[in-house]
Amino acid sequence: MGRVPLLRVLALLAIAGGVLLAVPPAAAVDRPAERVVRVGTEGTYPPFTYRDPDSGELTGFDIEVVRAVAEEAGWDLRLVEAPFDSLFPALDSGRIDVIANQVTINPERQARYLFSTPYTYSHGVIVTAQDTDDITTLADLRGRTTAQTSSSNWAQVARDAGAKVQYVQDFGPGVELLVQGRVDAIVNDNIAVLDYLATSGTDEVKIAGDAGDETLEQALAFRRSDPELQQQADAALATLADDGTLAAISEKYFRADVTVRERTGDVDVQASDARTTWEVLRDTAGPMLVGLLKGTIPLTVVSFAVGLTLAVGAALARLSSVRVLDGIARVYISIIRGTPLLVQLFIVFFGLGQVGIRLDPYVAAGIAFSLNVGGYAAEIVRASILSVPRGQYEAATVIGMDYGQSMRRIILPQAARIAVPPLSNTLLSLIKDTSLASLVLVPELFREAQVAAALSTEYLPLYCLAAVYYWVVCQLVTMAQAPLERRLSRYAV
Numbered sequence: 394m395g396r397v398p399l400l401r402v403l404a405l406l407a408i409a410g411g412v413l414l415a416v417p418p419a420a421a422v423d424r425p426a427e428r429v430v431r432v433g434t435e436g437t438y439p440p441f442t443y444r445d446p447d448s449g450e451l452t453g454f455d456i457e458v459v460r461a462v463a464e465e466a467g468w469d470l471r472l473v474e475a476p477f478d479s480l481f482p483a484l485d486s487g488r489i490d491v492i493a494n495q496v497t498i499n500p501e502r503q504a505r506y507l508f509s510t511p512y513t514y515s516h517g518v519i520v521t522a523q524d525t526d527d528i529t530t531l532a533d534l535r536g537r538t539t540a541q542t543s544s545s546n547w548a549q550v551a552r553d554a555g556a557k558v559q560y561v562q563d564f565g566p567g568v569e570l571l572v573q574g575r576v577d578a579i580v581n582d583n584i585a586v587l588d589y590l591a592t593s594g595t596d597e598v599k600i601a602g603d604a605g606d607e608t609l610e611q612a613l614a615f616r617r618s619d620p621e622l623q624q625q626a627d628a629a630l631a632t633l634a635d636d637g638t639l640a641a642i643s644e645k646y647f648r649a650d651v652t653v654r655e656r657t658g659d660v661d662v663q664a665s666d667a668r669t670t671w672e673v674l675r676d677t678a679g680p681m682l683v684g685l686l687k688g689t690i691p692l693t694v695v696s697f698a699v700g701l702t703l704a705v706g707a708a709l710a711r712l713s714s715v716r717v718l719d720g721i722a723r724v725y726i727s728i729i730r731g732t733p734l735l736v737q738l739f740i741v742f743f744g745l746g747q748v749g750i751r752l753d754p755y756v757a758a759g760i761a762f763s764l765n766v767g768g769y770a771a772e773i774v775r776a777s778i779l780s781v782p783r784g785q786y787e788a789a790t791v792i793g794m795d796y797g798q799s800m801r802r803i804i805l806p807q808a809a810r811i812a813v814p815p816l817s818n819t820l821l822s823l824i825k826d827t828s829l830a831s832l833v834l835v836p837e838l839f840r841e842a843q844v845a846a847a848l849s850t851e852y853l854p855l856y857c858l859a860a861v862y863y864w865v866v867c868q869l870v871t872m873a874q875a876p877l878e879r880r881l882s883r884y885a886v
Contacts, residue, residue: 700766729768
């Protein structure tokens, strides 16, 4: 009988021990789960963010910094690649939580977003062609033309110096314009310029001087509704600065510590200077309208007229019994329909410039759009001509008309009525495609919206305003289609 209580006691102790073992330590219970943090970055801006050519992995100075921050702060890091102009809208919409892409702190951005402690300090330099000796300071830029990316602060620096600014997609195309003599200089970040010169090995351009004495600060950007994430990043950056991690990453990429301030003349980033959304829209509506009237509409009219002429010629060549003409038309149509319009535009503007054919931006865009319209509209015109009853040809021949007369007086007027609806679609597409001309320095409607959006970060309102402008023009074209069809109906049989 004495053994039973002892066995019960041992059993109870074993159960209690199992329960204690099953309960995790207090520290484990209290530790929060890792937060998934989506970091937006370009992936096309070496040495800050790019894909390693050997491994294909996303890497760069900013990538390593944000990975170190994530490890220190306990984030579950997810990298999201997108063009720079898309990063702030993605942050606003909650698709990403942080931007790590050498984001410079400026008044407009500071009014809308939270920024971490700066982890990069840089200053501007002036880049010129190797044989240019009369541009060494900002004062020398007055009246000159510079190539700047629309999303950088250096565009404003160049404008303040009195320069005319041509906006480019990134630093590489800007250098090409500089080499071709289409612009006089570039104002950009000293770190990015030094890396470009080192990696490209070019000796056609040089750093001609400093762009003032101001020091710019780059930091991680967060939504204003997420101060906790910003505080976690600040704490992690402080630790990484103290233990030398930031300096080591900087030395790896730049052979210098760009994570500490070395220059004087800090940039004023008082948020009170920022404009409201309404003020941005009000200030940009006028320039966008000017871009529409001076860029978009003239480019559309000229390109469509020339393109339609090319289309009729290509369609008649396709219907010709002369095999050489038919073959040339087939090749032309195949090339135009088989290659992207943006590639065609870059070939005409940048490509021809490298072989000495340096066309004005308007002319280059007009040629590219005209060729594109001609290639697509040629098949529309050919199908419309084939839709005219064969008896019309025979009747024209009976009354003594030759081929040219029958085409001009009988066939083409009837084909025109058939071609109006599909050609109207081509015209509507052309109106919208002219927005690509912003990439080759044409100051049209969408370019004005891009420039204003990059400076103010008001992407959604400004792009919506641009959409309204395009929609109004397209509606006017659509309204004109029905009267044109009625007018051409008199040629119907």
